Structure formats: structure tokens, C-alpha cells
Amino acid sequence: MVDPTAKEDLSSTWDSSLCDDVQALFKEMKSESCSRKGMLVWNLQRKVEVNPSCSLSIISILVQKLEKTLTTVSKLHEKKTYMSVNPVLHTLYYVVIQSGVTIPKGLYHKAYECLGKLLILPSPYSAVALHTLRSIKMEMTAPGSLYLKRVIAEQNIKSEHFAAREKVFVLADPAVFSVSLEATVRAYLEVSRRLTNTRTMEKSVLFRVLETGLGTTCQSSRLAQALEVLEDHDVRQYFQDVVETVKQSLQHGPGSRADYLKGLKQIHKNILAASEKDVLHDEQGPVYSTTVPLPEMNFLMWTDEEMLWNLLTDFALPSGSNPIKDDKERISRDSGIVKDLKDSDEAEQLPYTAQKTLRERRNALKNSKSAEKLSLMEEKMKEDVTGNSPLLKEERSHTARIVVLGDDSTLGKLTKAYYIIRKKEAKRNMLTKKLDLQLYYIPVSDAEASPSSPDESRLSLASCLERVDPWYSVNVSSLGAAIPTLPELPSVSRKPTELSLYLLDTLCYYLRCGTQPVNLPVYSVKMTLSNSDLASVEELFVSHLEADIPDFRHLKDQQQREPSVRQKKSSVELFGVVLSVNYTKATLSKRDIKGEASMTWRVVITSKPAASASGESYLAARFDSLNPAYNTKIETRNISIRTMEQRTLCVCLDKDPRRIYTNVQKIEISPCLDPGCTIRCRYSIGSEQELPLSKYLDKVMSLPINSFSGVSM
Numbered sequence: 001m002v003d004p005t006a007k008e009d010l011s012s013t014w015d016s017s018l019c020d021d022v023q024a025l026f027k028e029m030k031s032e033s034c035s036r037k038g039m040l041v042w043n044l045q046r047k048v049e050v051n052p053s054c055s056l057s058i059i060s061i062l063v064q065k066l067e068k069t070l071t072t073v074s075k076l077h078e079k080k081t082y083m084s085v086n087p088v089l090h091t092l093y094y095v096v097i098q099s100g101v102t103i104p105k106g107l108y109h110k111a112y113e114c115l116g117k118l119l120i121l122p123s124p125y126s127a128v129a130l131h132t133l134r135s136i137k138m139e140m141t142a143p144g145s146l147y148l149k150r151v152i153a154e155q156n157i158k159s160e161h162f163a164a165r166e167k168v169f170v171l172a173d174p175a176v177f178s179v180s181l182e183a184t185v186r187a188y189l190e191v192s193r194r195l196t197n198t199r200t201m202e203k204s205v206l207f208r209v210l211e212t213g214l215g216t217t218c219q220s221s222r223l224a225q226a227l228e229v230l231e232d233h234d235v236r237q238y239f240q241d242v243v244e245t246v247k248q249s250l251q252h253g254p255g256s257r258a259d260y261l262k263g264l265k266q267i268h269k270n271i272l273a274a275s276e277k278d279v280l281h282d283e284q285g286p287v288y289s290t291t292v293p294l295p296e297m298n299f300l301m302w303t304d305e306e307m308l309w310n311l312l313t314d315f316a317l318p319s320g321s322n323p324i325k326d327d328k329e330r331i332s333r334d335s336g337i338v339k340d341l342k343d344s345d346e347a348e349q350l351p352y353t354a355q356k357t358l359r360e361r362r363n364a365l366k367n368s369k370s371a372e373k374l375s376l377m378e379e380k381m382k383e384d385v386t387g388n389s390p391l392l393k394e395e396r397s398h399t400a401r402i403v404v405l406g407d408d409s410t411l412g413k414l415t416k417a418y419y420i421i422r423k424k425e426a427k428r429n430m431l432t433k434k435l436d437l438q439l440y441y442i443p444v445s446d447a448e449a450s451p452s453s454p455d456e457s458r459l460s461l462a463s464c465l466e467r468v469d470p471w472y473s474v475n476v477s478s479l480g481a482a483i484p485t486l487p488e489l490p491s492v493s494r495k496p497t498e499l500s501l502y503l504l505d506t507l508c509y510y511l512r513c514g515t516q517p518v519n520l521p522v523y524s525v526k527m528t529l530s531n532s533d534l535a536s537v538e539e540l541f542v543s544h545l546e547a548d549i550p551d552f553r554h555l556k557d558q559q560q561r562e563p564s565v566r567q568k569k570s571s572v573e574l575f576g577v578v579l580s581v582n583y584t585k586a587t588l589s590k591r592d593i594k595g596e597a598s599m600t601w602r603v604v605i606t607s608k609p610a611a612s613a614s615g616e617s618y619l620a621a622r623f624d625s626l627n628p629a630y631n632t633k634i635e636t637r638n639i640s641i642r643t644m645e646q647r648t649l650c651v652c653l654d655k656d657p658r659r660i661y662t663n664v665q666k667i668e669i670s671p672c673l674d675p676g677c678t679i680r681c682r683y684s685i686g687s688e689q690e691l692p693l694s695k696y697l698d699k700v701m702s703l704p705i706n707s708f709s710g711v712s713m
Contacts, residue, residue, distance in 0.1 A: 018047075018054060022061050025091075026084050038478035042502055044091070045509065048098050049291045055099035056107065062092045063111045070117055085118065085125050086709045087471045089132045090513040096139060097146045097512075100208055100290020102215035108140045124516045124710040131515065142249040142260050144209035147292060148242070150512070153399070154295035155201050159240065161247040166399040167315050168295050168511065171302040173406035173413065175658065176446050182301060184486050185405075188500045189297040196296060202239040203227045206271075207288040209242050213264045223268065224286050226275035234274060241267050294504050295511075302410075308402065308417040309424065316398045316435040396436045401511055403440040405483070407458040408543040411441065412654025415522055415542040415703050422701070423675040440514060441465070441705045442507075443480040458655055461520060461543050464609055468518055469709040476514075476707075479506045516710030519702035520609050521617040521671060528666040530648055537661060539653055540672055542703055545605040547641070547649040547667060549578065552601035555626060578647060579603070579623070583639035586618035597632065599625040603641060605669065610711065619669065642666040674701035 025040045048055050065088055073082050092111070096103070115136060118129035138145050151157065153164040170189060172182060206227060211218045227235065245267070249260035300307070404414050418439070425432050443462035457463070462480070466473035486499065496504070520542055527537045579597035597603075602624040610617045621639060623632040642665065643649055649664040677699040 018057050019061050021047075022058065022065070022091075026065070026087060034473050034478040035481065037474040038506065039502075041091075041475060041509070042505055045094065045098065045505060046501075048095055049289075052098075052100040052290055055095050055101060056103060058095050059092065059099075059103065059107060059111065062088055062095070063107075063114055066092075066114050066118065070114070073121070082121055082125055083470070085121065086128050086469075087474075089115075089118075089128045090471065090708055093132045093135055094509065094513060096135065097150060098291045100212065102143065102212055103139070105140065108136060112136050112140065127516065128709070137254070138250065141254050141257055142213075142246050144212040145246045145250060147208055147212070147290075148205055148246055150292055151201060151205055152243070155196060155198065155293065157198060157201060159243050161240075161243045163397045164399070165397060166295065166401060168297050168401045168403065169311055170297050170299045170403045170405065170507075171308070172299070172444075173404075173410040174301050174303060175409060175656075176406045176444055177301065178446070180488075181484060181486075184488050185483060186299045187488075188486065188503050189299045191496045191500045192294040192297050192504055196293060199232055199235065201293060202235055204288045204290070204293070206235070206239055206242055208290045209246070210264055210268050211290070213261055214268060217265070218268060219272065222272055224288060226271050227288075228286050229275050229278040230271070238267060238271055292508075292512075294508060297504070297507070302404075302413070305413075305417060305420070308414075309421055312400055312421070312431055312435060312437065315400055316431055396434055398434055399436040399438060401438045401440065403442060403507070403511070405442050405444045405480070407443065407445045407655070408461055409458070409654050409656035409658070411461055411520075411703070411705075412540075412542055412656055412659065414439070414441075415540055415654075418703055419522070419540055419672070419675070419701065426675040439517075439703070439705055440510060442476055442483070442510075444483050446484065460606070461609075464520075465518055465705065465707055468711055469516075469707040471708040472514075475506055476510055479503065479510075510706075514706040514708055516707055517704035518609070518707050518711055519704050521607060522701045522703055523607065523619065523669055524672040525651075525653070526668040527651060527661055527664045528668075529661070530663050530665045539659070539661075541607075541653040543607050543654050545651065545653055545667075545669070546602065546655070547605075547651045547664070548602040549600070549643070549647055550650050550662075551647055552578075552626070555601070577644055580642045580644060581623075581639065583621070583634060583636040586616070586635040586637055593634075597623045597625075597630075599627055599630045601626060605639070608635075638670045640666065640668045671700040673699050 021040070021044055025037070025044060044058070048058065066085070069082055069085055069088070112133065115129050115133040119126050119133075121129065135146055149162060149164070152159050152162050153166045156165050156167070172185065174182075177185070207220075207223060210223060211220055230238075242264070245260060245263040248263075249256045252259070300311075302308075304310075402414075404410055406413075421431070421437075424430075431437070441462070443459045445458045462477060466477055483503075486503070522540055522542050523545075525539050525541060525545060527539065528535065529537060577596040577598055579600050581593075581595045581597055583593055583595075585591045585593060600623045604622045604624065606620045606622075608618050608620050616637075618635050618637055619639065621634050621636060623630075623634075625631050641649075648662070649667065651661045651664050651667060653659040653661075
């Protein structure tokens with residue numbers, strides 16, 4: 001006879017072990033080892049996958065931790081008391097979506113009430129709490145709906161009820177990735193392709209939703225056998241029935257839960273009845289995974305500047321359409337007059353004489369639709385207000401998740417590509433209406449970090465993201481540090497290794513939970529050249545600009561070889577004034593300053609993104625002299641530097657050897673304006689008259705990199 005207390009003791013021991021794991025995970029937030037913290041997160045996720053029933057205990061522990069945090073916040077009202085809220089919320093959301101068991105209504109209600117109280121916290125904590133609360137509410141209304149919608153979108157399963165489509169592009173920088181590292185990472189990521197199959201996915205969705213919704217009334221073993229023997233077209237039909245049931249329930253709200261469960265019972269009954277003859281009741285059915293399957297990872301080496309634009313248009317726009325050709329056709333049909341701004345299909349129906357008249361008058365005003373430019377401005381305004389709400393996300397059927405692997409120079413490359421997209425969209429809005437673009441960044445460097453010399457670090461922007469979001473450091477930076485050390489994956493291995501699962505699972509966790517953007521400011525730089533056919537060159541940078549005077553390099557090298565030699569006062573006379581500097585102080589006064597730099601051989605300008613929404617981003621400029629006594633540091637947002645005595649500068653952007661400019665006489669740096677926010681009044685011919693409300697819009701362009709917390713306010 002089995003002792004009934006034995007099961008209780010085992011359950012108690014298991015709960016105690018899980019509690020220790022969760023406590024260790026968030027206690028480790030203060031430790032130095034990011035790799036250890038990242039492995040703790042992954043190990044907890046694996047436990048849920050191997051034993052879904054443990055998710056109930058984990059959810060209960062996480063809710064208790066949130067309640068404890070609320071009590072502390074109400075007493076102390078200090079920011080440090082709720083710094084760990086977002087990691088707990090992300091863990092809660094991920095356990096709910098990955099769990100394949102029925103979660104009691106009482107536990108959901110307890111979590112829902114706790115999340116509602118968290119909405120008093122400042123953003124982004126309240127934003128993450130709201131997202132988690134809505135997800136919990138969706139599961140309370142239609143159990144299994146979170147899983148169903150995520151699988152349909154990530155696996156691109158055709159459904160007439162949910163049109164969402166997602167695609168993941170992983171872009172690696174050839175300047176950082178060696179040939180061997182490229183092959184290794186490609187092999188690890190391509191494991192996801194071998195684990196996906198549409199028909200298997202549809203069966204998994206059917207099994208997960210029916211089992212989660214019906215609970216103990218679901219005949220799981222018989223259902224698994226039935227799904228295995230059904231014809232593909234039958235599986236497809238039952239899958240669509242479940243999708244329709246979920247959609248109807250979500251549309252009708254919480255009051256439709258009873259009808260939802262009734263619909264699931266009927267589908268469950270129909271599946272068992274259809275396969276009654278082929279199911280053997282004394283046999284065990286196949287095992288279906290109830291965790292969210294891995295999405296397909298499209299790994300590419302980022303070799304071409306136009307590559308990102310081409311990937312997005314191929315994904316979001318109908319096959320066979322040519323954006324360039326379409327753009328030319330639109331220009332030939334738009335007169336710029338309000339009544340003529342119609343869709344191209346309508347223009348094709350006009351008689352030839354009318355089309356000719358339109359072509360003759362097409363330059364009367366601008367060529368693109370005002371409404372299209374206004375949509376970009378509206379998107380910008382919503383981003384400014386919420387920090388995380390691009391225009392009409394719900395109406396966009398496609399989501400492109402761009403994961404960039406590299407260092408600061410790679411982010412500089414991404415900035416240029418993003419600017420090009422915004423500029424093209426400002427001319428004709430093709431992608432913004434259909435595509436939700438999400439940018440992710442995993443810092444990977446082929447050089448050793450140098451904490452003692454920040455200028456030498458090629459991951460300065462990653463350090464900025466880590467300061468803003470410690471959970472980014474735990475999960476993403478630790479993953480990036482592990483990538484260069486990945487061992488070669490055996491080609492004969494058909495099953496995913498532990499390392500490949502760690503890489504894929506952690507990447508998916510970032511993709512699914514990294515929803516809060518950190519907006520990195522972008523700066524434009526105009527370089528006036530000498531001895532060149534081009535009078536000037538306009539460029540962008542997001543992290544770093546370095547300009548040195550080649551004429552003085554040999555003196556700097558000599559000083560480094562002979563550090564004991566003291567600088568003489570006559571050296572000031574030797575150099576004299578080499579740079580003329582004009583800048584605006586990054587203070588409330590914003591005073592314009594004019595100055596001169598003596599003995600300067602190098603200028604290093606570093607972007608300092610705002611650590612909070614109340615602060616403002618600025619540039620830190622350091623003027624390095626052969627004599628340390630003449631070193632100067634300033635903080636500014638606009639700066640102009642001009643060389644004296646016919647000397648020139650050598651300029652490097654974002655620490656990228658591919659973006660070096662020589663023979664530069666003058667550089668002018670200012671915040672970059674977003675091309676999507678430059679719009680003229682409809683009736684201002686040839687002038688740049690702004691629309692009345694545009695003056696309230698922040699027109700400065702930023703690069704939105706997704707994180708777990710975003711910028712704290």
C-alpha cells in the first residue's frame with residue numbers, strides 16, 4: 001500500500017526546490033556573473049518544458065514575490081524597490097505561455113489582481129505589467145489562446161481568422177564574424193528548421209488548446225491517438241474550427257468563457273468520433289510537445305547596405321510587385337492636387353487624355369501622398385508618447401524581427417539602413433502600413449573588452465543598454481559573450497545539443513519578451529572635404545566619432561615611445577591653434593560657445609544616450625593634446641570643428657574601419673532629423689512651411705533597440 005503522505009512530501013520538496021531556484025534567480029541580479037544568471041533563466045524554462053505541471057508552483061511563487069514587492073514599494077516609495085519587477089513579470093508571462101497544463105481560475109484571479117495594482121508604478125514597469133495583465137486576461141477568457149496566436153504568427157500557418165505573420169532575420173556582420181564562426185552559428189540556428197513542420201504544428205496546437213481548456217475532462221491519450229490517425233485535411237479542418245472558436249471568444253470578452261469551453265468540448269467529441277475505428281484503446285498515444293515551438297531563424301551575413309530593405313519588401317509586399325516601378329508609376333499619376341490623389345487602380349481607369357493631363361501637371365506640388373507622410377508622423381508621435389506603440393500595430397499583418405549580431409560598428413551600419421528605410425517611406429509609404437519592424441541587438445565582438453579604456457571598447461552601446469536594463473545584461477549580453485566560444489556542431493548530430501537549445505531558447509525569450517525599446521539618438525555629420533570632387537559628405541553615427549590630424553601622428557607615436565620626456569612650453573608655439581570649435585553647451589542655458597584648441601592631435605566624440613526619459617541625450621567631446629595639461633572635455637548636442645593652417649582631419653565613424661574619411665577640413669555635428677517628420681504644408685509651393693501641430697513633435701531620429709525594460713522614467 002502506498003503511503004499518501006509520500007506524495008505530499010515529494011510535492012513539498014519539489015515546491016521548495018522551485019522556490020529556491022526562483023529566489024536564486026532574482027538574488028543573482030546583484031552578482032557579477034551574467035553567464036550564470038542567464039543559465040539560471042534558461043534552466044527554469046527547461047524545467048517548465050520537461051515538467052509542465054511545475055508551472056503552477058512557479059506562477060504561485062512569482063505572484064507572491066510581486067505582492068511582496070508591492071508591499072515594499074508602498075512603504076518606501078523608492079525606485080530600487082521595484083527594479084526587479086520587470087524580470088519577474090517577464091518570467092511570469094513566459095511560464096504562462098509555455099505551460100501546457102490547466103491553470104486554476106483562482107490562481108489567475110490572484111495574478112490578475114496583483115498585476116492591476118502594479119499599474120501605479122511608473123513606466124516602463126507599468127507598461128510591462130499592463131502587457132502581462134492583458135495576456136493573463138486573454139488566458140482567463142480563452143485558455144490556450146496565447147499559445148495558439150503565437151504559433152500561428154511565428155510558424156506562418158495560414159488562417160482566415162488570424163492574419164498575423166512573423167519572420168525572424170538574424171543578420172551577422174562579416175567584419176566581426178570569421179568564416180568558421182559564421183558556419184558554427186549557422187549550424188546552431190538551422191536546428192530550428194529541422195524541428196518545424198506545419199502539420200505537426202497544427203496537431204500540437206489542437207492538442208494543447210483542447211487539453212488546456214478542458215482540463216481533466218480531456219481524454220488526452222485518446223486525443224493524441226486520434227490526431228495521429230486523422231487525414232491531413234481533417235486535421236486542417238479541426239484546426240480551423242479551434243482557431244475560429246478562440247477568435248469568437250476573444251471578440252466577445254470574458255463573459256464568453258462558457259461558450260468557449262462548450263465549443264472545445266464539441267470539437268474534442270468530433271475528433272474522437274471521426275477516429276473511433278482507427279484508435280486502439282489499450283495503446284498509449286504519441287507525445288505532443290505543449291511548449292511554444294521554435295520559429296524559423298533566417299541567418300544571413302549582412303554584406304549589402306540595401307539588404308535589409310530588400311528583405312523587408314520581399315516579406316511584406318506581394319510577390320511580383322516592384323516597389324521602384326510602382327513608385328515611378330505613382331509619380332506619373334499624381335498631380336499633387338487633392339482630388340487627383342487616388343489609388344493607382346482608379347487612375348488606370350481614366351481615359352488617355354486625362355492620364356496625359358495628370359502627367360503634365362504632376363510637378364505642381366509634391367509627388368507623394370500627404371496622408372502617407374502623415375502616417376509616419378502619427379507613428380512618431382505615438383512612439384514619443386508611449387515609447388512603445390507604433391502606428392496601428394494591430395492592423396499590420398506582418399512583423400519582421402531583425403536580430404543584429406555585432407559591435408558598435410554594426411549598430412552604425414543598422415542606423416544607416418534604418419535611415420534609408422525611413423527616407424524611402426517618407427517618399428512613398430509602402431512598408432509602414434503593412435509591416436511592424438522590430439529591431440534587436442546581440443552584442444558580439446571579436447576583440448577582448450577593455451574596461452580600463454572605454455574608447456577601446458567596441459561594445460559601448462551594449463554597456464548603455466545593460467545600465468538601462470539589467471535583465472538585458474543577464475540574458476542577451478551573456479548570450480553574445482558565449483557566441484564566439486561556441487564549439488563546432490557535429491554534422492552527424494541529428495538532435496539538438498544542449499548548447500544549441502540554449503542559444504535558440506534564449507534568443508526566442510529575447511524575441512518574445514523584449515518588447516520595450518531603448519531609443520538610441522542618431523547624429524548627422526556634415527564633412528567639408530579638400531582636394532575632392534565632392535564639396536561635402538553627409539553621414540550618420542550612433543555611438544562614436546573620432547577625428548585625428550595625420551600630420552601629428554608621428555609626434556604622438558614618438559611621445560608614446562619616450563613617455564619620460566617632458567613637454568616643453570615651446571611646443572605650444574610649435575603647434576599653436578590647430579582647431580576652431582563652435583558648440584552649444586548641453587545645459588539649460590544652451591549657450592553658444594566659440595573656442596580654439598591648441599596642441600590637439602585627436603578629437604573623440606561619444607554619444608551619451610539619456611539614462612531616463614527626464615534626462616536628455618548629449619555628446620561628450622574630448623580634445624586630446626600631446627600635453628595632458630591642454631586636454632579638454634565638453635558636453636554638447638551641436639558642435640562644429642574646423643582645422644587651421646590648411647591641415648586636415650581623418651574621421652572614423654562608429655569605430656568602423658569601413659567608414660573612414662580623409663582630407664576633411666570641417667565637421668558639423670547635430671541631432672539627425674527623422675525623414676518621416678519632414679512634411680510641407682499642402683499649399684506651400686517651394687517653401688518649407690510646417691504644419692501647425694508639427695512644432696510639438698520631436699523630429700530627432702533615434703534607433704529603437706528592443707530590450708526587456710526600455711528607458712525608465
